[in-house]
Amino acid sequence: MYRILKKEMLAPKIKLIQVYAPEICTHARPGQFVILRMHEKGERIPLTIADSDRDTGLLTLVFQEVGKSTTELGMLSEGDSILDIVGPLGTARDIEKLDCVVCVAGGVGVAPMYPEAKAYHLLGTRVISLIGAQTKDMLIFKDRMEKVSDEVYYSTDDGSFGHKGFVTEILCKLLEDGLRPDEVIAIGPLPMMRAAARVTERFGVKTVVSLNAIMVDGTGMCGSCRVTVDGEVKFSCVEGPAFDGHKVDFDELIARQNRFLAEEKLALERYLAGVGGCKCHQK
Amino acid sequence: MSSKVRQPRQEMPKQQPDVRSKNFQEVALGYTEELAVAEANRCIQCPKKPCVSGCPVGVDIPEFIDLIAKGDFLGAARKIKEKNSLPAMCGRVCPQETQCEAVCTLGKRGEPVAIGALERFCADYERMHGDPLSDAQRSDGSSGRVAVVGSGPAGLTCASELAKLGYKVVLFESLHDTGGVLRYGIPEFRLPKAIVDEEVEYIKSQGVEIRLNVLVGATVTVDELFQEGFDAIFLGTGAGLPYFLGIPGENLNGVYSANEFLTRVNLMKAYRFPDYDTPVWVGKRVAVVGGGNVAMDSARTALRLGAEKVTVVYRRSRAEMPARLEEIENAEEEGIEFYLLANPVRILSDDKGWVKGMECVRMELGEEDSSGRRRPVPVPGSEFILDVDTVISAVGTDPNPLLVRTIPGLDLGRRGNVIIDEETGMTNIPGVFAGGDIVTGSATVIAAMGAGKAAAHGIDKYISARNGRGM
Numbered sequence: 058m059y060r061i062l063k064k065e066m067l068a069p070k071i072k073l074i075q076v077y078a079p080e081i082c083t084h085a086r087p088g089q090f091v092i093l094r095m096h097e098k099g100e101r102i103p104l105t106i107a108d109s110d111r112d113t114g115l116l117t118l119v120f121q122e123v124g125k126s127t128t129e130l131g132m133l134s135e136g137d138s139i140l141d142i143v144g145p146l147g148t149a150r151d152i153e154k155l156d157c158v159v160c161v162a163g164g165v166g167v168a169p170m171y172p173e174a175k176a177y178h179l180l181g182t183r184v185i186s187l188i189g190a191q192t193k194d195m196l197i198f199k200d201r202m203e204k205v206s207d208e209v210y211y212s213t214d215d216g217s218f219g220h221k222g223f224v225t226e227i228l229c230k231l232l233e234d235g236l237r238p239d240e241v242i243a244i245g246p247l248p249m250m251r252a253a254a255r256v257t258e259r260f261g262v263k264t265v266v267s268l269n270a271i272m273v274d275g276t277g278m279c280g281s282c283r284v285t286v287d288g289e290v291k292f293s294c295v296e297g298p299a300f301d302g303h304k305v306d307f308d309e310l311i312a313r314q315n316r317f318l319a320e321e322k323l324a325l326e327r328y329l330a331g332v333g334g335c336k337c338h339q340k
Numbered sequence: 341m342s343s344k345v346r347q348p349r350q351e352m353p354k355q356q357p358d359v360r361s362k363n364f365q366e367v368a369l370g371y372t373e374e375l376a377v378a379e380a381n382r383c384i385q386c387p388k389k390p391c392v393s394g395c396p397v398g399v400d401i402p403e404f405i406d407l408i409a410k411g412d413f414l415g416a417a418r419k420i421k422e423k424n425s426l427p428a429m430c431g432r433v434c435p436q437e438t439q440c441e442a443v444c445t446l447g448k449r450g451e452p453v454a455i456g457a458l459e460r461f462c463a464d465y466e467r468m469h470g471d472p473l474s475d476a477q478r479s480d481g482s483s484g485r486v487a488v489v490g491s492g493p494a495g496l497t498c499a500s501e502l503a504k505l506g507y508k509v510v511l512f513e514s515l516h517d518t519g520g521v522l523r524y525g526i527p528e529f530r531l532p533k534a535i536v537d538e539e540v541e542y543i544k545s546q547g548v549e550i551r552l553n554v555l556v557g558a559t560v561t562v563d564e565l566f567q568e569g570f571d572a573i574f575l576g577t578g579a580g581l582p583y584f585l586g587i588p589g590e591n592l593n594g595v596y597s598a599n600e601f602l603t604r605v606n607l608m609k610a611y612r613f614p615d616y617d618t619p620v621w622v623g624k625r626v627a628v629v630g631g632g633n634v635a636m637d638s639a640r641t642a643l644r645l646g647a648e649k650v651t652v653v654y655r656r657s658r659a660e661m662p663a664r665l666e667e668i669e670n671a672e673e674e675g676i677e678f679y680l681l682a683n684p685v686r687i688l689s690d691d692k693g694w695v696k697g698m699e700c701v702r703m704e705l706g707e708e709d710s711s712g713r714r715r716p717v718p719v720p721g722s723e724f725i726l727d728v729d730t731v732i733s734a735v736g737t738d739p740n741p742l743l744v745r746t747i748p749g750l751d752l753g754r755r756g757n758v759i760i761d762e763e764t765g766m767t768n769i770p771g772v773f774a775g776g777d778i779v780t781g782s783a784t785v786i787a788a789m790g791a792g793k794a795a796a797h798g799i800d801k802y803i804s805a806r807n808g809r810g811m
């Protein structure tokens with residue numbers, strides 16, 4: 058059992074929880090994830106590690122409430138417990154000192170971006186962060202990202218903060234202006250990562266994306282998370298979640314993410330009818 | 341003696357096909373006391389006991405059968421457990437027809453004794469009428485400490501055997517529940533999970549500590565386990581890496597590996613969605629590719645989830661199917677259709693990325709291949725389209741690479757299998773042992789149990805020698 062020691066509302070429907078998981082924290086490296094299961098009837102939910110502290114053993118996870126399971130997870134309070142957490146899973150990113158990296162993060166994807174940006178920053182790499190959200194209220198990890206970045210640019214869909222439009226438009230502008238980072242890292246919704254990869258491909262800039270494919274075991278056993286990379290089938294739970302963004306078949310992956318849409322809708326509706334909806338925004 | 345040979349083998353009662361194909365309860369219902377005694381009386385107690393040598397864990401088969409014949413069912417159960425800690429599971433899923441029953445003396449002139457059914461009867465009887473935990477000896481841990489990685493049949497058996505030898509055993513499992521393939525692979529209707537739970541309880545009562553949600557190699561490394569003071573480590577991580585078909589369309593929506601499909605249904609209990617949170621989607625017409633037990637399990641599971649038509653597509657003929665005959669017959673009785681001598685070529689997509697058909701080619705059997713089976717060869721121009729909306733690929737698995745690749749210098753075979761010394765079960769790294777599917781590739785529950793047991797004795801010798809104790 059993992060007791061929730063801290064819970065924060067980062068934005069509407071985006072929440073942060075912290076649990077004590079020393080073994081995971083000792084071994085976690087940027088880019089890795091955990092799988093948690095709330096209770097006996099729960100799904101196995103993969104969540105990228107947003108932060109892990111070796112000294113305190115505190116594991117930080119950030120999630121957005123999308124379906125039944127994440128909505129239910131969001132209902133837990135400090136002091137409540139999560140039944141199972143396993144990790145760290147996936148292949149860690151090999152992070153070495155570079156001259157310059159650009160971190161393109163969208164929505165809840167800013168949280169998993171943070172450990173990578175931090176790792177580059179600590180090595181002395183120049184970190185330029187481009188952070189996008191639907192609206193100002195949905196921007197998360199602003200302070201944290203600013204602390205580990207040399208420059209930060211913001212965009213919102215509605216123009217309520219920073220550039221009005223897509224974060225990939227800022228990326229395009231920077232590259233057009235002559236910026237040539239050693240690497241672009243893109244983490245966020247699949248269409249955003251696809252757009253980022255398309256932009257950088259034109260400029261021949263290496264681009265790493267972090268895929269959030271549907272998983273069950275997360276240890277390479279089921280192949281639910283398979284994705285085509287450079288014409289080859291890869292399991293993103295084991296060989297990923299990071300892949301060369303220019304080689305990922307995003308269209309196939311976007312279609313695969315809809316595999317259980319009808320079931321997910323049913324489960325959420327049934328859950329919300331049962332609990333009367335989330336009450337935390339009414340406070 | 342001759343009158344015994346003429347006694348027919350007692351059939352085990354089963355749920356009727358039209359009833360069972362709509363539920364997930366166990367298909368085979370088990371012997372009654374009367375049936376068990378009648379079947380036990382068929383055993384002629386021949387002096388050579390070929391059945392014992394046919395059993396990978398060497399159960400004293402004639403002895404336990406004699407106890408059943410005398411009505412001492414609890415005594416029979418204890419007799420089995422001297423050699424086999426998981427009798428309720430073995431009685432259900434062992435391929436007795438190729439092991440103990442294959443060499444039964446009665447089988448030479450008629451039908452062999454139903455050893456598997458009798459084993460199951462004893463274990464079930466003890467569970468219902470006795471105290472299965474009463475004879476478990478709790479290990480005092482004085483012999484040493486061993487880490488067992490993987491709680492499938494190999495790991496459970498190895499742990500149990502080491503506990504009997506006085507070791508403190510910690511059993512590590514990466515999933516949230518024990519049992520490995522017994523839990524995620526074999527369906528409830530063939531192996532009720534309550535039975536897995538009870539047999540795991542038995543092993544716990546021997547003093548084995550179970551740690552779930554630990555992926556050895558990631559959550560804790562093998563080196564760290566040695567540093568923590570474990571004297572030896574057993575790798576029983578199985579053959580969990582699914583093959584795919586390697587044909588166009590295999591990533592379409594509606595294509596599952598059997599591992600994904602069965603894990604959703606068995607481990608995650610998706611058959612009880614939405615009461616349980618994990619979904620599984622199955623269409624109206626399902627093709628299952630493959631001819632082994634996993635293919636039969638997948639097909640019968642799809643049927644129980646409401647598919648209207650389920651077709652098994654297998655590239656050889658019925659005679660070559662690796663599944664147990666009993667499971668093929670169960671599937672046939674339930675209305676599973678078989679498209680034999682056919683192989684998928686590509687999976688067809690609708691305009692939204694979902695399966696709308698599977699193109700197959702007919703096959704014929706050519707020359708024998710290295711497995712001794714006749715090689716299937718495509719018949720040119722015989723392509724045809726199977727009208728399906730779901731495809732389940734059950735064409736086998738490879739050893740799981742996740743842990744073994746984190747151990748520097750570990751000798752691996754061509755397919756990622758761990759190489760061991762046949763006699764001791766030890767790998768090329770001192771103190772690291774392995775057994776089960778991670779060594780052999782995908783095989784049977786009982787073979788993995790046999791390997792787990794053999795490795796336990798190898799580990800005991802290794803630690804005893806190191807500690808200067810008598811060999």
